[in-house]
Amino acid sequence: MTSTEHGHRHDGPDGQEEILDLDAEVLAEQLASIVAWLPLRSAPRRIVDLGAGTGAGTFALLDHFPDARVTAVDSSADHLRRVRQKASRAGVDDRVETVQADLDAAWPDLGTADLVWASASLHHMADPGRTLREIRQLVAPGGLLAVVELAGLPRFLPEDAPANRPGLEARCHAAADRRAAEHMPHRGADWGVPLADAGYTVEARRTVAVDDGRPHSEAVGRYALLVLRRMRDALAGELDADDLAALDELLDTDGPGSILRRDDLVVRTDRTVWAARP
Template sequence: MSNHPHPGHGQVAAPLAHTHRPSAHVHTSEDVLVDWETLGPFLERGAELHTPLYEQAAAWLRELLTAAGGTGPDAVRRVLDVGSGPGVVACLLARAFPDAEIVAVDAAEGLLERARARADRLGLADRVRTHLAEVPDGLDALGGADLIWSSKALHHVGDQRAAVAALAGHLRPGGLLAVAEGGLAPRFLPRDIGIGRPGLQARLDAVGEEWFAQMRAELPDAAADVEDWPAFLADAGLRAPRTRSFLLDLPAPLSDDARQFISANLTRSSEAFADRLEADDLMNLARLTDPEDPAGVTRRPDVFLLAAQTVHTARAQ
């Protein structure tokens, strides 16, 4: 879940600040800084909750690889998960492509440690390995792949078009590049939650958009491009573009795990958007994240998780 925060980018709606360049810690403005390693537990829990969505996406990728002209999923021997974070999706891909080596690629070593521990726990350590690298400049040693997946990571790279082209350069003939970017802002709460002004999540989305724009503008090599992912794939020389969106629909009553995730998400929103939100909304966010408050998300009965993630794909010649 992106778990970086951002509505409309298929992320969870809270700005999970972090350094887009974890290794470099390049940043100019504290309020859009994201520390990826600190976010490890949050990223892992979020991605785990989104497992049904990622499984649907992986099944679709298998279909695409089977379609005319493709190599077929059984011919997939090497998969890269670029910007893998804690490796939840990398491990799902290992299950979806049982004959493949999966390489989780990320610029944050602490997250790759999580990915290795996870693969170990799941009995996948022989096929899931990790590679510390930064997009777009650190990819040379990556080698080729039949499938490259990148989920909610490329929007942390200044020149997204160049990043797509750099990844496409690692596809083997007939290989598939799948970029999970965009979708809908997730929803956790009814429009009217009985405290404060109705429409809190819509207001969080609006300030999240501002935060996201500032985050992107401050990235090194930030390019002011129209965010047209199919066009980026075509410019990279790939063919047969396809786009689909996948739904995560966890209705109320939610598990404790999902409630904890939503509470963490709203906590991050209140921290990252503190200067952008009205005082009454901040006060109500404090109530929503208070584990003792019956109106809080860990106790109220009506909290749910509804999310949509878009995936864009295209294939090498």
């Protein structure tokens, strides 16, 4: 997955690993609710996390299924190193295996799994249909595939912010969506039809929304800063000068308009999960 979110090629500037870790921290309740909802016939003992990134899904699955082992697959050696470090600190390194692989190329031998977890990964694949067919070989009889898809990057600011450029974040997201449509046409897709075409039966589908109005934590501020910084880098040629200037004010951590100084940040995002069987 060529990803700015979770795990296949992870190109981009420094800070990507921190974004993934903050995503896992800030959206931990959302992720745990998705894992708990999965319509499993029995507790899985072997799980494969495809496009594991720095382990958000891996550790949520380990927490919920204490008898399971997880194989975390990703193309980034740095991200898998981080997964192993976290596993060691948590005392679960005996339950985690890491496999470095580019899933657009030759697939490694991953055996079979009771649960295959693919979060924010399929939309980065060159041929998602091929990937889904490969995954069928992984799912053990009676097992489950969980596909989790992002609607897009999270939003943080009120709609009328900042005061000098109301609606700035909405315009940034609109520009980002246009770029995604060109470079990642499957992002935000409804995976029901591709799953059926690849020979799966979708047993359940659920969308989990987050619109957290609680006072934001330091982690939310840092998360917002890094996400908007990446958007600014990607969209520098697509936003007008006034929007860029307003965005730079938000990203100036020493300035009075820094996003880290705001007390009105919330996290707004949603993710949809499809639970399917071959």
